[in-house]
Amino acid sequence: MLKFWDSSVGKKVVMGLTGLILVGFVIGHMAGNLQIFLGMERYNAYAKLLQEDLIEVTWAVRVVLFVSVVLHALSAWQLTRRSWAARPVEYDMREAQVSTYASRTMRWGGVFLFVFIVLHIGQFTLGWKWLLPEFARGAAYGNVVLAFERPLWVAFYLVAMFFLLLHLFHGTWAVLRTLGLARNAAEPLQRRVPLIIAIVVTVGFSLVPLGVALGIVR
């Protein structure tokens, strides 16, 4: 067990498994959020379901997600340190040949996603006043509308979704290889399904701040 965690492949597998859990979560979370377009009543009822009626389930999910994010970020951090140490003298010149922009932004994009996750939870779940002074417990719909009436928050969420798009584009493709599950391919670098997943998830999420900003949701 310890030897597994010590090895670069083992850490990557942990990153992949926890990443998969997070992918499953973001798909469900995105679908749930879209209920905002069904009106305040429906949306607040959904929020109440998660916050009161199913609170035990919610807590179980929260624990799994918390552990996943911590392990995911920890393995990412440690592997990044190892990679940096593996090339102490940089090239004067090294030209990327086939690596995607997405793959090259996994690390800093991941850091941004981490900051986003903290602020997002602080804003809508914990109700930190400095993020959303008008936050009211139990008024999920109102909180969302109040937040996204501010262009700065809309912009911040859209930037985060851009990084999520990149992260999912590389991540959902890479994870099948990390876990040894993908099939051999003539063009192993080609990825279509990951692109679809990444677009569906990020567009779905982005519709909410955009809906408020455009006055469709108010």
Place this chain on the structure above:
Amino acid sequence: MSGTMNIKLKVWRQAGPKAPGKFEEYTATEVSPESSFLEMLDVVNEKLVLEGKDPIAFDHDCREGICGMCGMMINGVAHGPSKLTTTCQLHMRSFKDGDSITLEPWRAKAFPVIRDLVVDRSPLDRIIQAGGFISVATGSPQDANALPISKMDADEAMDAAACIGCGACVAACPNASVSLFTAAKISHLGLLPQGQPERYRRALSMVAQMDLEGFGGCTLFGECMAACPKGISIDFIKRMNGDYIWGAITEKPEKVTLGSG
């Protein structure tokens, strides 16, 4: 002579492993487009020797793309601009008159520079020593069809066995990861019946050794595959990961050899 080229070279010069290195500039004059890249360097070196200077050290042996000795970063690309080509098989017709070419050694903590463009690639040997073999005597060659092997497996094993151990995958990888080499060596044995008994133990031992040598981890950038003169596919890395996971689940701890070095 008409049709020849003048090429500006910027070359990493380093007297020894501990010595500080720096770039030096040279001009290769009257280079024939038909000459190979290493022949161009030979001519530059002859001139340097005549001038009483140290020639540029670079690794090479077969000069026909099969031994894996040669290799350097050529304008930021491992083995230079031709796909599926070792440095020794690169020809000057890939360049134009007046081009500037930057030459650097493979850069990785695990590949210390010995001199100029020559690096120590013995970590690759130690990764093989850690498990890249079959322990039982498999006998003298049998009749070709005595041991049935599917055409697909045979082809795939041959694709993996094409690796010549040049180290370009490490050089090109932003993580300085040796995963492509290790995966190729694990797979060409693991795909064949003779390699089955040690398949998962092999993956555990060889991965442990590559970590021990100080290479980075794989992030599936894909740069290794683009640099590899033998076109080794990153599908083998996926296979190595799968073998490693299964080995971690099934292999009894005392069977795992820890690797040397």
